[in-house]
Amino acid sequence: xxxxxxxxxxxxxxxxxxxxxxxxxxxxxxxxxxxxxxxxxxxxxxxxxxxxxxxxxxxxxxxxxxxxxxxxxxxxxxxxxxxxxxxxxxxxxxxxxxxxxxxxxxxxxxxxxxxxxxxxxxxxxxxxxxxxxxxxxxxxxxxxxxxxxxxxxxxxxxxxxxxxxxxxxxxxxxxxxxxxxxxxxxxxxxxxxxxxxxxxxxxxxxxxxxxxxxxxxxxxxxxxxxxxxxxxxxxxxxxxxxxxxxxxxxxxxxxxxxxxxxxxxxxxxxxxxxxxxxxxxxxxxxxxxxxxx
Amino acid sequence: xxxxxxxxxxxxxxxxxxxxxxxxxxxxxxxxxxxxxxxxxxxxxxxxxxxxxxxxxxxxxxxxxxxxxxxxxxxxxxxxxxxxxxxxxxxxxxxxxxxxxxxxxxxxxxxxxxxxxxxxxxxxxxxxxxxxxxxxxxxxxxxxxxxxxxxxxxxxxxxxxxxxxxxxxxxxxxxxxxxxx
Numbered sequence: 001x002x003x004x005x006x007x008x009x010x011x012x013x014x015x016x017x018x019x020x021x022x023x024x025x026x027x028x029x030x031x032x033x034x035x036x037x038x039x040x041x042x043x044x045x046x047x048x049x050x051x052x053x054x055x056x057x058x059x060x061x062x063x064x065x066x067x068x069x070x071x072x073x074x075x076x077x078x079x080x081x082x083x084x085x086x087x088x089x090x091x092x093x094x095x096x097x098x099x100x101x102x103x104x105x106x107x108x109x110x111x112x113x114x115x116x117x118x119x120x121x122x123x124x125x126x127x128x129x130x131x132x133x134x135x136x137x138x139x140x141x142x143x144x145x146x147x148x149x150x151x152x153x154x155x156x157x158x159x160x161x162x163x164x165x166x167x168x169x170x171x172x173x174x175x176x177x178x179x180x181x182x183x184x185x186x187x188x189x190x191x192x193x194x195x196x197x198x199x200x201x202x203x204x205x206x207x208x209x210x211x212x213x214x215x216x217x218x219x220x221x222x223x224x225x226x227x228x229x230x231x232x233x234x235x236x237x238x239x240x241x242x243x244x245x246x247x248x249x250x251x252x253x254x255x256x257x258x259x260x261x262x263x264x265x266x267x268x269x270x271x272x273x274x275x276x277x278x279x280x281x282x283x284x285x286x287x288x289x290x291x292x293x
Numbered sequence: 294x295x296x297x298x299x300x301x302x303x304x305x306x307x308x309x310x311x312x313x314x315x316x317x318x319x320x321x322x323x324x325x326x327x328x329x330x331x332x333x334x335x336x337x338x339x340x341x342x343x344x345x346x347x348x349x350x351x352x353x354x355x356x357x358x359x360x361x362x363x364x365x366x367x368x369x370x371x372x373x374x375x376x377x378x379x380x381x382x383x384x385x386x387x388x389x390x391x392x393x394x395x396x397x398x399x400x401x402x403x404x405x406x407x408x409x410x411x412x413x414x415x416x417x418x419x420x421x422x423x424x425x426x427x428x429x430x431x432x433x434x435x436x437x438x439x440x441x442x443x444x445x446x447x448x449x450x451x452x453x454x455x456x457x458x459x460x461x462x463x464x465x466x467x468x469x470x471x472x473x474x
Contacts (some may be wrong), residue, residue: 075401076401076416076419078399078419080321080324080399081321082318082319082320082321083318083319083320083321083323083324084316084317084318085316085317086317086319086390087401087402088323088399089326126468133467149376151337239469245357247357247358249419249421250358250359250364250399250419251358251363252357268299
């Protein structure tokens with residue numbers, strides 16, 4: 001067993017693509033619930049509790065917004081609760097809004113862990129073979145914003161040290177801010193030019209250069225990849241035959257799921273919980289070994 | 294800082310005012326409590342019917358959620374031909390709204406349909422636009438002709454025959470040839 005983020009980048013990519021696809025292209029409430037649970041429990045496993053909770057507060061705001069907005073614009077459904085300006089506000093559209101909100105929170109949470117697990121190094125590794133140009137553009141774009149933010153902080157503190165931002169007046173503060181922005185823009189332009197020159201000096205795009213990577217595709221990677229692909233096959237079959245279809249309008253279809261639906265729901269549950277299980281299992285193992293020392 | 298608080302207070306006040314004056318909340322019973330005038334010998338009337346035969350003819354294209362008999366009437370008649378008393382300023386839309394309330398037929402529209410606002414009928418009796426293929430939706434005929442204006446813009450006259458029909462082919466299958474061939 002390894003931590004989830006230590007698997008081969010191709011495995012991670014396959015995992016995130018399938019998880020995001022399944023979360024976005026079905027409105028089956030159980031699938032969405034599984035996806036949300038998996039995404040949030042993995043976030044809790046890899047990050048400090050307080051930071052995850054802070055993120056979840058933001059999700060809660062979005063959640064309420066979407067859950068409340070759907071019944072205001074969609075009036076289909078057999079169970080009107082009350083009428084708003086001559087249009088029905090129905091139980092079905094309210095529940096549909098809640099499921100959509102869960103879906104969006106789940107996708108956001110998956111992207112939250114994606115940013116931490118699939119680092120730009122791994123993206124570079126995956127894309128470098130296909131298109132070096134694209135990978136260089138992507139990696140500099142991904143790096144640009146955090147870099148800019150850090151530099152802006154540096155310029156701000158340097159400015160404070162020499163007496164900018166001291167003025168009480170509104171206009172004075174704007175002028176200090178503008179001078180900082182001007183310094184930042186100059187710096188980033190210069191940095192872009194320097195990057196280009198430096199890459200040229202190191203022989204970027206010369207023929208006959210090989211690619212070094214620290215990632216190896218091992219048997220464990222293969223095992224997890226086969227698991228992911230098997231789950232994909234089951235779920236795509238279920239989606240193709242309509243077994244995972246779920247209708248909210250006009251009436252919420254509460255039918256007993258068929259055999260294929262049950263199998264694919266089980267596969268989806270395992271798939272969504274995979275990262276959290278690997279991470280938590282590894283943590284338990286780590287604690288156990290430490291106790292033995 | 295004080296300016297921000299003032300701005301916030303004004304914003305909240307505007308929102309509350311909009312909620313109080315712009316929002317009308319009715320209970321389900323209140324909404325369906327629609328009074329209709331009795332037809333007198335001298336009253337101006339129109340007849341109206343709502344039919345969805347084309348959706349039944351194209352069952353293979355119909356939304357799976359609507360396939361059960363519960364939602365689509367077997368004979369295609371959502372509202373049988375009924376006589377309604379014409380009120381001052383009645384549009385086809387306001388007649389539909391009144392009839393739907395009285396018969397407790399679910400329907401959804403976009404727009405206001407009142408005070409000069411326009412309205413577009415999205416669905417009647419759980420059968421919506423696009424429920425039966427990408428070219429489907431509700432249309433209305435007056436005396437056998439499709440007027441080609443929004444239903445809140447057409448003001449029927451005494452004796453008019455209004456028919457709401459569901460089309461699965463932009464009107465071709467219900468006799469509208471506005472596009473030519």
